[in-house]
Amino acid sequence: xxxxxxxxxxxxxxxxxxxxxxxxxxxxxxxxxxxxxxxxxxxxxxxxxxxxxxxxxxxxxxxxxxxxxxxxxxxxxxxxxxxxxxxxxxxxxxxxxxxxxxxxxxxxxxxxxxxxxx
Numbered sequence: 363x364x365x366x367x368x369x370x371x372x373x374x375x376x377x378x379x380x381x382x383x384x385x386x387x388x389x390x391x392x393x394x395x396x397x398x399x400x401x402x403x404x405x406x407x408x409x410x411x412x413x414x415x416x417x418x419x420x421x422x423x424x425x426x427x428x429x430x431x432x433x434x435x436x437x438x439x440x441x442x443x444x445x446x447x448x449x450x451x452x453x454x455x456x457x458x459x460x461x462x463x464x465x466x467x468x469x470x471x472x473x474x475x476x477x478x479x480x
Contacts, residue, residue: 365389365398366474368467372405373420378480379409383426390434398434399470400427401462403441410440410459411450428458439466 367386371378382400389395402410408420415421431438439462440455455461471477 363389363393363398363476364396364470364474366470366477367400368477368479369400369402369406369409370404371480373409373414373417373423376419376423379423379426382480383423383430386430386434386436390430390436395434395436397437398474399437399439399466400431401439401441401467401470402459403444403467407440407444407448407450410438410445410456411448412454412456413450414456424456428456431458439470441467 367382369379369382373379386400408414409424409427414424427438430436438459440459442452442461442463445452445455445461452461
């Protein structure tokens with residue numbers, strides 16, 4: 363199954379991000395996730411920044427997404443426009459996250475079995 367999660371919520375929404383990473387893990391245990399992805403946009407792009415470690419809780423969120431990504435081959439896309447609007451440079455993207463844009467988002471929306479947005 364191909365799933366796309368679109369995330370807009372800031373890293374401060376700890377409960378939401380915990381639920382999303384738990385849900386991704388649960389879905390991956392029950393079904394094979396083929397070519398699935400998480401697309402971070404708006405305030406959620408901060409999660410992909412190397413500088414997120416200033417608050418331990420936010421770093422834990424980042425690490426949870428990276429772990430789920432590695433364990434289940436889930437791509438972690440970051441909206442380049444939103445990243446830049448936050449005043450972040452491409453060199454600040456944490457390894458494991460990929461700067462992307464509307465092409466990747468549109469492609470995944472068109473081909474995903476499920477699209478879930480928060």
